[in-house]
Amino acid sequence: MAETYDVIVIGAGAAGLMCALTAGYNGQRVLVLDHARKPGKKILMSGGGRCNFTNLNSTPANFLSDNPPYCISALKRYTPEHFLDLVERHGIEHEEKAAGQLFCQNSSKEILELLLTECDWAGVEVRLKTTVESVRDRHAGFTLTTSGGTLECGALVVACGGLSIPTMGATGFGYELAEQFGLSLQPTRAGLVPFTLHPELKEQLAPLAGISCPVEVGCRGQRFREPMLVTHRGLSGPSMLQISSFWEPGDALSINLLPGETAADTLRQRRREQPESTVAHYLQGTLPRRFARAFADLNGWHGPLQHLDNRQLDAIGDTINQWSIQPAGTEGYRTAEVTLGGVDTRQLSSKTMAVNDRPDLFFIGEVVDVTGHLGGHNFQWAWASGVAAGQVF
Numbered sequence: 001m002a003e004t005y006d007v008i009v010i011g012a013g014a015a016g017l018m019c020a021l022t023a024g025y026n027g028q029r030v031l032v033l034d035h036a037r038k039p040g041k042k043i044l045m046s047g048g049g050r051c052n053f054t055n056l057n058s059t060p061a062n063f064l065s066d067n068p069p070y071c072i073s074a075l076k077r078y079t080p081e082h083f084l085d086l087v088e089r090h091g092i093e094h095e096e097k098a099a100g101q102l103f104c105q106n107s108s109k110e111i112l113e114l115l116l117t118e119c120d121w122a123g124v125e126v127r128l129k130t131t132v133e134s135v136r137d138r139h140a141g142f143t144l145t146t147s148g149g150t151l152e153c154g155a156l157v158v159a160c161g162g163l164s165i166p167t168m169g170a171t172g173f174g175y176e177l178a179e180q181f182g183l184s185l186q187p188t189r190a191g192l193v194p195f196t197l198h199p200e201l202k203e204q205l206a207p208l209a210g211i212s213c214p215v216e217v218g219c220r221g222q223r224f225r226e227p228m229l230v231t232h233r234g235l236s237g238p239s240m241l242q243i244s245s246f247w248e249p250g251d252a253l254s255i256n257l258l259p260g261e262t263a264a265d266t267l268r269q270r271r272r273e274q275p276e277s278t279v280a281h282y283l284q285g286t287l288p289r290r291f292a293r294a295f296a297d298l299n300g301w302h303g304p305l306q307h308l309d310n311r312q313l314d315a316i317g318d319t320i321n322q323w324s325i326q327p328a329g330t331e332g333y334r335t336a337e338v339t340l341g342g343v344d345t346r347q348l349s350s351k352t353m354a355v356n357d358r359p360d361l362f363f364i365g366e367v368v369d370v371t372g373h374l375g376g377h378n379f380q381w382a383w384a385s386g387v388a389a390g391q392v393f
């Protein structure tokens with residue numbers, strides 16, 4: 001005899017656990033399945049071990065999707081304040097790092113413990129190390145063949161996440177299930193991911209490795225003013241991760257090293273007031289000293305400003321305000337925080353997350369074509385979409 005549940009959730013990550021506990025509190029018999037040895041691995045590694053669990057300024061404008069209005073309803077009904085309230089009820093100490101970005105003060109573990117505790121209180125069973133081999137449609141419900149036996153359920157929630165960080169258990173299983181049930185997918189690609197550089201540029205930037213500086217980066221009409229980090233492999237840091245979700249192969253990035261200032265004007269003024277000073281001195285006023293020096297060397301900006309004419313100062317100013325770099329690519333799913341694209345949301349109900357003509361089949365979290373900016377928005381989507389589906393029962 002197959003074990004029977006009202007609801008089976010595939011994926012014990014942020015969205016799956018949130019959905020399960022919500023359905024459990026609504027009196028459903030809920031089972032969460034995961035092939036991994038531990039639940040919530042991405043929660044544990046998130047936010048540098050401190051989980052940036054939400055963003056108080058999260059709005060639908062912080063999400064990318066081929067169908068932008070889809071996420072509005074769920075995000076409106078389960079807000080960052082709702083999750084914050086849950087965090088505070090569990091006594092988890094937290095802090096606001098950048099504007100609106102809430103992190104645990106101690107450890108991401110506390111967020112996972114919160115979810116598992118709530119699942120326990122709601123009577124949810126979480127079964128790990130269980131591989132789902134096949135899902136069969138019973139027209140009213142589903143039969144799952146798993147490594148642990150056959151299971152039946154009235155409703156199935158797919159919360160398998162995306163393709164990023166395969167070593168953490170990411171698979172394309174959610175997309176395969178979507179296709180099995182006739183749903184189309186938006187093309188997937190790595191998002192919130194560092195850039196790699198062509199060998200020549202990588203070598204030129206090598207002296208800058210390890211240095212972080214505040215910049216404004218632009219590409220495809222998007223701009224982000226956040227720190228950039230030069231690494232041994234290429235460019236990373238919040239500004240680069242943010243813009244990577246918009247970047248397409250072949251695009252150049254325009255990096256403004258001194259946002260809010262027209263460098264050519266300031267250089268002309270400096271030439272009048274301090275003719276002996278150099279471009280490196282000027283850059284050091286705002287940028288880290290090592291970066292300023294290496295950047296001036298890289299561009300061959302030596303000698304005092306008094307030896308530079310207006311045309312030269314304008315060209316230097318342009319490079320400072322619009323440094324154009326063409327990345328070779330990105331580090332891909334190996335290090336990406338998220339997967340862009342996924343299940344096309346036009347086939348899902350924005351109220352319930354269920355497939356339009358299948359009220360017993362749900363897709364939530366990262367597996368669907370909704371991807372947040374960096375800064376806690378992706379977890380907010382996981383919570384909100386999980387609650388939207390869990391509330392149906």
Ligand code: FDA
Nearest residue numbers: 011013014015035046047052161169173365366376378379
């Ligand atoms: P998630 O990936 O969390 O869970 C999916 C689950 O499904 C996993 O447990 C997996 O093992 C399981 N699974 C997959 N295939 C399966 C199969 N075939 N059978 C059974 N189980 C299967 N976001 C944010 O808002 N703030 C942050 O600080 C960070 N930081 C961060 C750091 C790093 C390094 C990464 C990689 C990502 C982040 N993120 C983030 C993004 C965030 O982690 C992500 O958006 C959510 O975890 C997505 O939640 P889901 O539940 O949809 O998928």
